[in-house]
Amino acid sequence: xxxxxxxxxxxxxxxxxxxxxxxxxxxxxxxxxxxxxxxxxxxxxxxxxxxxxxxxxxxxxxxxxxxxxxxxxxxxxxxxxxxxxxxxxxxxxxxxxxxxxxxxxxxxxxxxxxxxxxxxxxxxxxxxxxxxxxxxxxxxxxxxxxxxxxxxxxxxxxxxxxxxxxxxxxxxxxxxxxxxxxxxxxxxxxxxxxxxxxxxxxxxxxxxxxxxxxxxxxxxxxxxxxxxxxxxxxxxxxxxxxxxxxxxxxxxxxxxxxxxxxxxxxxxxxxxxxxxxxxxxxxxxxxxxxxxxxxxxxxxxxxxxxxxxxxxxxxxxxxxxxxxxxxxxxxxxxxxxxxxxxxxxxxxxxxxxxxxxxxxxxxxxxxxxxxxxxxxxxxxxxxxxxxxxxxxxxxxxxxxxxxxxxxxxxx
Numbered sequence: 212x213x214x215x216x217x218x219x220x221x222x223x224x225x226x227x228x229x230x231x232x233x234x235x236x237x238x239x240x241x242x243x244x245x246x247x248x249x250x251x252x253x254x255x256x257x258x259x260x261x262x263x264x265x266x267x268x269x270x271x272x273x274x275x276x277x278x279x280x281x282x283x284x285x286x287x288x289x290x291x292x293x294x295x296x297x298x299x300x301x302x303x304x305x306x307x308x309x310x311x312x313x314x315x316x317x318x319x320x321x322x323x324x325x326x327x328x329x330x331x332x333x334x335x336x337x338x339x340x341x342x343x344x345x346x347x348x349x350x351x352x353x354x355x356x357x358x359x360x361x362x363x364x365x366x367x368x369x370x371x372x373x374x375x376x377x378x379x380x381x382x383x384x385x386x387x388x389x390x391x392x393x394x395x396x397x398x399x400x401x402x403x404x405x406x407x408x409x410x411x412x413x414x415x416x417x418x419x420x421x422x423x424x425x426x427x428x429x430x431x432x433x434x435x436x437x438x439x440x441x442x443x444x445x446x447x448x449x450x451x452x453x454x455x456x457x458x459x460x461x462x463x464x465x466x467x468x469x470x471x472x473x474x475x476x477x478x479x480x481x482x483x484x485x486x487x488x489x490x491x492x493x494x495x496x497x498x499x500x501x502x503x504x505x506x507x508x509x510x511x512x513x514x515x516x517x518x519x520x521x522x523x524x525x526x527x528x529x530x531x532x533x534x535x536x537x538x539x540x541x542x543x544x545x546x547x548x549x550x551x552x553x554x555x556x557x558x559x560x561x562x563x564x565x566x567x568x569x570x571x572x573x574x575x576x577x578x579x580x581x582x583x584x585x586x587x588x589x590x591x592x593x594x595x596x597x598x599x600x601x602x603x604x605x606x607x608x609x610x611x612x613x614x615x616x617x618x619x620x621x622x
Contacts, residue, residue: 242283245269250292254307262287262294262329266306270314284316289351291326299334302359309335309359310371316344321351324383324409331356331387336367340375340401347378356387365391366422368413372401374425381407381557389415392447393422394437405429407557410445414438417475418447419464427454431583433558435551436463443475444490450478457483458583460560460604462551464490471496472512482506484579486561486604488548493517493534503528505573507561507603508535509546527574529602541602543568548603556584560605563592570607573600582606 245268249259254267260278268274269281300308310331321327329351331337337356340346356369364371368387377398382405384395394413396403402425409432410420419437421427423446434445444464448454454476461473472490474480477498484505487494494511495501497518504525508515514534516522524539531546547567554560560583563570570592578588578600586609589600601607 243269243279243281243285245279245281245285245287247287247289248277250290250294252294252296252298254298262289263296263298263306263311266311266313266317269317270306270312272315281315284318284345286318286320289319289321289327289329291322292328294327294329295332296330296335296337297332304339304341310337310339310356312339312341313344313346313375314341317346319346319348319351321349323350324352324381327351328354330354331369333357333388335359336369336371336389337387338370339367340370340372340377342374345376347380348382349380350382352383352385354383354385354387358388358390365389366399367393367397368395368415370396372396372398372403374400376402378404379406379408383409383411384413384420385409386412388413389418389422391415392417394419394439395421397422398425398427398452400425402426403428405432408432409558410434410437412436416441417449418443419466420445422447422449423452423454424448424450425452427452429454429456429459430579431458431557431581431585432460433560433583434459434461434464435559438465438467439469439471440467441469442466442471442496444472446474446476447471448474448476448478448480452476452478454478454480456480456485457579458485458581458604460486460488460551460558460583461490461494462486462488462561466492470517474501476501483577484573484582484600484602484604486548486583487511487515488546488551488561495522495535497522504577505600505602507546507548507569508532509548509561525574525577527572527577527602529569529572541568541572554584554605555586555611556582558583560584561603562605563601563603563607567607569602571595571597571599571601573602575600582609584609584611586611 306312394415491512516535592607
């Protein structure tokens with residue numbers, strides 16, 4: 212096997228390990244397209260189709276008000292607008308009041324991450340994904356959720372995924388609150404895949420952004436400004452959780468009374484071309500060895516790395532302090548990066564400044580073919596005529612090839 216393919220084979224094996232061993236249902240071609248026609252949160256006979264009614268129609272395979280009956284794996288299309296979940300009531304799991312309970316395989320399509328906003332109105336979480344169902348969400352924002360008063364769970368302010376298969380693409384998880392775990396998302400014994408996702412300004416005791424206890428795969432995403440009181444400002448990985456992150460930035464996440472501002476983990480994590488910057492009190496707190504390559508640590512509170520384990524470096528990592536150890540790390544006084552900003556692509560990133568020691572310092576054999584923005588790796592960042600992968604989530608001087616087009620439904 213060539214050296215160039217060695218690390219990718221390791222990553223592929225790790226990703227296969229993330230896949231459930233059972234034959235959980237997967238989304239086939241949608242059998243029904245349910246068009247939501249109102250932003251009002253209601254279940255009645257007024258001749259419109261609300262989001263709540265659409266999910267009920269999909270769950271039960273029956274017509275609800277003006278929502279077409281679901282049939283097998285369904286697709287729900289949401290227009291632009293602000294969808295406040297105002298239909299409150301006792302805590303229940305049938306989607307009649309409070310959070311939107313999904314109990315069948317569904318694709319949910321918004322009209323854009325800034326156009327379609329689903330808001331929990333601070334009275335309940337937004338979505339609850341039931342066991343053994345597959346849900347995909349595209350082009351929308353989930354915000355304003357809060358775990359309900361009287362619920363014993365206290366998990367998942369924005370989304371609670373319990374043993375389901377959940378994929379988010381071009382989705383923002385914003386300003387949700389959990390009383391216990393998973394301010395933005397709580398992935399309990401489920402499979403969670405994130406692509407071009409922003410998880411920001413969520414709060415919980417553990418896992419301000421994401422709490423994971425099974426399988427999490429995230430790429431080309433930003434986890435920023437989340438807060439936890441005990442562990443895992445950005446991500447808390449626990450209870451048998453396995454995580455793979457690549458081309459991803461964790462920035463500005465905070466733990467107020469514990470550790471793991473960016474990431475807290477006591478289970479396996481693999482990092483490739485990740486930027487962990489300005490988290491507090493540390494970037495990574497590990498109770499279990501974390502494998503990483505081409506990963507950048509900078510400006511993280513008291514220390515970039517902390518905990519009882521030392522990172523299992525695959526090489527070509529960079530830290531602006533000595534807390535991560537010296538094996539496989541380039542230790543420098545400054546990473547020379549700009550502020551978090553729009554540098555192109557779907558999410559904010561950290562631009563490498565001229566002379567940054569991260570430029571052309573990565574391992575090409577371990578480098579994903581694109582950076583967090585979707586630009587092509589490797590590129591010639593230092594102008595010496597040689598294209599070499601950079602350390603971190605952004606590739607300097609890289610060429611963009613992505614075309615951002617509306618999602619087209621085909622039947």
